[in-house]
Amino acid sequence: MTTKSAPDSKRRSERSRHAIYDAAIELVSEVGYGKLTIEAIAARAGVGKQTIYRWWPSKGAVLLDAFLDLGKQASLEASDEAGRAPEYEIPDTGDLEADLKYVVRASIDEFKNPKYDAPYRALAAEGMLNDEIGAEYVEKLLEPSLQLYVRRLRIAQEAGQVRPDVDPRVALELWTGPLAQRWLQRTGPLTHEYGDQLVEYALYGIAPR
Structure with a gap:
């Protein structure tokens, strides 16, 4: 007598998710985003x-x-290709x-990737109108990324490469802020050269050396 195993509801839920x-x-x-609806998502997802x-x-x-x-899947795929654990x-x-x-x-390459551009813009815009989404956007997506810069700048401080009185959380906005503004408002081309300039201006200022 063969017995049928019960449907795996957890696996089915994950597939649906x-x-x-x-x-x-x-x-x-x-x-x-304006025309996106729960009904359309449900229909497309089955x-x-x-x-x-x-x-x-x-x-x-x-x-x-x-x-x-x-983002999690992209990180795992990149790690699999490199044959190592995800790096954060x-x-x-x-x-x-450097x-x-x-x-x-x-970051510039990710901003320009069509796969990320539309959803990222939608979330950034919705976060400014919806306080709950905005708070989650900052907590789950934005701040964890910014904290990577904080940790790297603190290492640089310990090595004497950054002044000890500099607040890393404020300093990182010298390049992340203009980068996000140019991307969101399309005020100019988003290129590697532009990103390099932001880093150089942030690290060395604009006064004569």
Whole structure:
């Protein structure tokens, strides 16, 4: 007598969750955040909209989790290709300028990647209108990334490469702020050369040396 195993509800839920993530990312790129709806996400994912509302209160919350998952999957894929565990720190080669330029260039490449551009813009815009989404956006997505810079700058301080009185959390805004502004408002080309200039101006200032 053969016995049938019970359906794995946890696995089924995970499949549904990832189908919803994929649908949200695809649709926001296709139709924009303004026209994105829970109903459209549910239809694309092949789930009932009540399933989505059971897990998330709004389309913004869905998109935020989908974007976080997208970043996690990209990190895992890159790690698998390199044959090592995921890295969540800025490189420390001993050359602060080179390390910062490396990461800023990587950020520029991500900003310009069509896969990330639309959902990232949607979340940034929604975060300014929706306090709850804005707080989650900062807590789960923005601040963890900025803390990587904080830790790298503190290492540089210990090595005597940065003044001890400098607040790393404020200092990093000298390049991350203009970078985000140019990307969001499209005030100029977003290039590696521009990123390099931001790092150089932040580290050495604009007065004659």
